[in-house]
Amino acid sequence: MTADQLHPIPLWVDAYVTQIHGADTPPPAALTLKLNHTRQVAANAREIAQQLDWPAHAVRLGEALGWLHDVGRFAQFAEFGHYHDATSFNHGWRGTEIVADAGLLASLSAISQACLLDGIRHHNAKTLPAEIAASSLPYLKLIRDADKLDIFRVVIEGLERDGFQELAAMWPHIDLHGPINPRLLQDIRAHQQADLLHVRSLADFLVLQASWMHTLNYAPTAHLAQERGVLDTLAAYLPGDPAADNFMNEMRDVLAQQARRTLSTAGIAHAG
Ligand SMILES: [Fe+2]
Known part of the structure; x- marks a missing residue:
C-alpha cells in the first residue's frame, strides 16, 4: 500500500461516521469513544509493525486495517444503539461487507484487499481461524494485538476514573x-x-x-x-x-x- 492509498482511509472513516449519525448534531459519546478507539488501534498497529521492521508498504497496510477493523461497530450502534454482537450481528463480518461494498479498496492489489477484508472479518474471532490465506495471517495477528492493547487502555482508564x-x-x-x-x-x-x-x-x-x-x-x-x-x-x-x-x-x-x-x-x- 502506498502513502497515497492510505491517505483517504481515515477520511473515509470520519465521513462514514458522520453519514451514520447525521451532520447536524455532534455524534453521541459512544460513537466518539469508538472513533477514538479506532484511531488508537491504527496507531498501535503502525507502532507494532514498525517495531517488527516490516517494510513501509506493510506498515501502511497494517495501519489501514487499524482504521477499518471496527467499521461494523458504527453500523451496529446506528441500528441497535449498542455494541453487543450476540443480540445484533457479528461486527467483524458486517464491517467486511461495508468496506467491500464501499469500493474503498479498489486501487489496491487483490492480495492487499484480502489482507484487509480477512483482518476485519476475523479481528474479533475467539481464536485465529485455521483456514486463512498465509498472506493475510500476519495482518490478522497484528490487528488482534493492536486491538487488545487499546482495550487494556480503555479498561485502565475506566479503573482509574x-x-x-x-x-x-x-x-x-x-x-x-x-x-x-x-x-x-x-x-x-x-x-x-x-x-x-x-x-x-x-x-x-x-x-x-x-x-x-x-x-x-x-x-x-x-x-x-x-x-x-x-x-x-x-x-x-x-x-x-x-x-x-x-x-x-x-x-x-x-x-x-x-x-x-x-x-x-x-x-x-x-x-x-
Ligand atoms: Fe472490534
Missing part, C-alpha cells in the same frame, strides 16, 4: 466487589483462556484481561504492554489474596516470555 463502573452498565450481572471465581483460574491454567460465562465479578474480568497475555502474537506488543504497566494496574484493582497474587505473577512471566520472542517478518514479502 471510577473503578470501572461502566462494566456494570455493560454487563448488569457483574458484581463490582465480588471475589475471583476459582473456576476461571483453573480454566486459564488448563487452556490459556476461559469462558465469559465464568466472569461474574470485576475481579474475574480483570483476571480475564490479564490472561490475554497468553494470546499476544508479537513481541513488540508484549513490550508495549510492559511499558504501559498493564499488569501492575490490573493487579492494583484485584483482591490482595494469595490466589490473585500467584496468578498475576504467572501472567508477568508469560508476558516476559512473549516479549523475548524473536522478531519475525514472515509472510510480509509481497509488495503492495
Whole structure:
C-alpha cells in the first residue's frame, strides 16, 4: 500500500461516521469513544509493525486495517444503539461487507484487499481461524494485538476514573466487589483462556484481561504492554489474596516470555 492509498482511509472513516449519525448534531459519546478507539488501534498497529521492521508498504497496510477493523461497530450502534454482537450481528463480518461494498479498496492489489477484508472479518474471532490465506495471517495477528492493547487502555482508564463502573452498565450481572471465581483460574491454567460465562465479578474480568497475555502474537506488543504497566494496574484493582497474587505473577512471566520472542517478518514479502 502506498502513502497515497492510505491517505483517504481515515477520511473515509470520519465521513462514514458522520453519514451514520447525521451532520447536524455532534455524534453521541459512544460513537466518539469508538472513533477514538479506532484511531488508537491504527496507531498501535503502525507502532507494532514498525517495531517488527516490516517494510513501509506493510506498515501502511497494517495501519489501514487499524482504521477499518471496527467499521461494523458504527453500523451496529446506528441500528441497535449498542455494541453487543450476540443480540445484533457479528461486527467483524458486517464491517467486511461495508468496506467491500464501499469500493474503498479498489486501487489496491487483490492480495492487499484480502489482507484487509480477512483482518476485519476475523479481528474479533475467539481464536485465529485455521483456514486463512498465509498472506493475510500476519495482518490478522497484528490487528488482534493492536486491538487488545487499546482495550487494556480503555479498561485502565475506566479503573482509574471510577473503578470501572461502566462494566456494570455493560454487563448488569457483574458484581463490582465480588471475589475471583476459582473456576476461571483453573480454566486459564488448563487452556490459556476461559469462558465469559465464568466472569461474574470485576475481579474475574480483570483476571480475564490479564490472561490475554497468553494470546499476544508479537513481541513488540508484549513490550508495549510492559511499558504501559498493564499488569501492575490490573493487579492494583484485584483482591490482595494469595490466589490473585500467584496468578498475576504467572501472567508477568508469560508476558516476559512473549516479549523475548524473536522478531519475525514472515509472510510480509509481497509488495503492495
Ligand atoms: Fe472490534
